[in-house]
Amino acid sequence: MSPHSDSSHGDGPHQQQEQEQEEQQQQDEAIDSSPERTPSGARWALAGLSLSILLSSLGTSIANVALPTLAQAFSASFQQVQWIVLAYLLAITTLIVSAGRLGDIIGRRRLLLAGIALFTAASVLCGLAPTLWLLIAARAAQGLGAAIMMALTMAFAGETVPKGKTGSAMGLLGTMSAIGTALGPSLGGVLISGLSWRAIFLVSAPLGILTLVLAHRHLPVDRRSPETGRARFDHVGTLLLALTLAAYALAMTMGRGSFGSLNIALLLAAAFGIGLFVRAEARAASPLIRLAMFRDPALSASLAMSALVSTVMMATLVVGPFYLSRTLGLAEAFVGLVLSVGPLVAALTSAPAGRVADRFGAQRMTVVGLIAMAAGSLILSMTPTTLGIAGYIAPIAVITAGYAVFQTANNTAVMADVRPDQRGVVSGMLNLSRNLGLITGASVMGAVFALASATSDVTTARPEAVATGMRITFAVASVLIVFALGIVAGGRALSRRDSSD
Template identity: 50%
Template sequence: MNDTGGNGDGGRLAKSSPGAIASLSATIFLSSLGGSVANVGLPTLSRTFGISFPQAQWIVIAYFLAVISLIINAGRLADSVGRQRLLLAGLALFGLASIGAGVAWSFWFLIAARALQGMGGAIMLVLAFALVCDIVRPARLGSVLGLLGAMSGLGTAAGPSLGGLLIAGLGWRALFLVNVPVCIAIAWMVYRTVPRTLHPAATPWRPDWAGTFLLISALCAYCYAATLASGRFAAGNIIALALAVVGVATFILVERRAADPLLRMGMFRDISLCGNLAMSVIGSTVIMATLVVGPFYLVEGLHMTPAQAGLALSVGPVISAVGGVPIGRLVDRLGIVAMSLAGLAIMAAGAAGLAFSEGIVGLPRFIGSLIVVMGGYGVFQISNNAAVMAKSSSATRGTFAGLMNLSRNIGLVTGASVMASIFSATAHDGAPGGLAAAHGLRATFATAAGMAALAVAIGLSSGAVPILRRNAKRGG
């Protein structure tokens, strides 16, 4: 492999580029599988542990909150101590946490294991993107990011379908234990093919514990505020929302004064970068609505089994995965501008297809709209990821990869809490079971369609889109 720019730690130089790219793609697959495999099991887990739908949301939220808690620190640490070795540590943590989730005997033990699993997933996400940018020429970056997007879609697709089959055949514990052999195989691949890298130009890592604590506290309060236990916005939600606002304000003040902050506030003076990150949050929020609300609608509204619901939910991500590499090539050829806007417009159209239906939304319409939404997200995500990484340098690549994944996971947390709460609040309005679930589905995706349109407006008004055009030309 000759594209590392001399990166090395004095012990081992870059190895075969195809083998390394395959290993990193598999890493993305595993992280996506771990994040999605539990979604189809939420109705089963609700019954097993005797918990409500809002409580079950935390099985998903805990994973993504943990991802957020470590994602920036993982990028900065990797820039300082070496990316391959930290990736192996992340894979080990992910595998051990998967065992913990698989043997969980209580709801709270499961939540704790999912949080540890998310910390491993954070390391895997950041390091995979950062290492790909080390070993791939800029002219091919869109295509390789398309491959990573395809593997992410494949992992997301495999999650619901595999999860439904595992629940039907082996029970819910297999949802988590299935990750373990996959994790071991990928760790071996990474060790054999991915180069050890160290970047002397990077700033030595010093953890910002105060910033990390404030960020996670604010996000936990935000998620609690968005979780409507009674189906209505109560006093506890208002208090939690106020705490979230105070937490964010305090976080900004602390970061401005910190000698080595978790996030350098000066980065956000680039309005176009802010636009990219805001668009990423919104796009991920919309896509998470399909992954969390979808299983409940199919099981409770259309009375499907978990296995059937899993297969139905896998169709959209499969289409997104198959199209990942061709989409990446189109990004390289047509530029990021057209592809970003096209992806968001496609997402809005798919969400509108569910929002403006009448009566019970049948399976054909649900799957058709799901394919459109997931396909649009694949187009948008690849384009937006390429735009963010084009703004990074070799010494800051891990930090930018962390920032990119931070925005994505904030969106996923928002989708798992806010969008799920919209469904919960509007699906129990006194109508018969199927009609009530359909009403909740329409309200959720009407919100999603509006959010996709908002993302387009943010991209245009922030100046992100024109700047992305210049970046694309510079990279090509």
């Protein structure tokens, strides 16, 4: 895509405005009219966007393996060092929608460059932090940079490739996300054992600089329409949404499995916050999220399905380690190896899934992905322990491949038709729905697993009890995916009814 020129001159502001709109329309038509070929400039831009997703995913997964080392280094408890992970996740969850909306208003390229720079600088600060609380603060700043990168990367993908290649671009981003998630624990372990815990943060700095250079050189210059020029950033809505999401995220993550009075109070605060946010958005002249967007049955269905599917995917991370170690008796090294199969399958599946979505249609492939996830979950819920590792890996591969197909197709379906001035905020909402699903899944599917295992402490449960808990948890997971398929059918029925009216 050729960058928009800022040097156009007209006889007056109205003529200049019309000329800019005409140029933008011509550029959009030029992109959409060449579905078979992606210009070389767009390929380099996609490389920069892919690195952005890789870095933000790596930032999520690489720190977990270092928590025992960090507890020793800072003479801190697990409850204290877990904030190194929580601060990053909370920053992303609470600010990702706001980052997307801000990009729509002030320019996505400008904000994405700032986000990459912030992430890179914060990575250096994390690696040099002399105290635990400075490390946590730097991780929060790194999370803010990651929120900007996640929200705007998907929004940019629709601008840098022809419309007929949107699925392929989404598949590439899905692949990079899966690679970042899978690479984190193994790379973190190598860096900690070979160098020190500081290396797991400093390794992101050179990658961040490379990402910044690629994005600066190859991303298209911002083109602001008259509507975005007049829009104002919704500070009240941003604050209310951030506080609401923070309360919900903390309610789901604090307590390590126990749900006490503090968790209930945080959930009530989140519910109250939602009411305040909806009221504020209904009155705002330029709201953070236009509530009318949720009247679109396709968008609402996509967001709901994304949250449900992510809830199920978290079950594989919650249940897997206990089943593999307690029931199958695998050593820690082998547990980590088996758990890496899921992200590896996602990495191998996402890019082909994008091409298939472009060819056969994103909505159709969304259903195919959900059916695969439901089948894999159902098989896992009936798998006898006598099948061993193979009996676990095969259904997990089916679930993960289905998830990769669903995620790519669902994102493609939403981002292919969204208005240009709403791409950032819609991308942020898609990422938010996924994050909320993961956070909810960690708590809810963990509780289902504990109840199904009929034990107060899963870490000391009998192998048979853990196996029973695993089967029941994935039976519940298959029901949730069937419910997601029902949302697809309901959304299509509403869309047909609206179009007929």
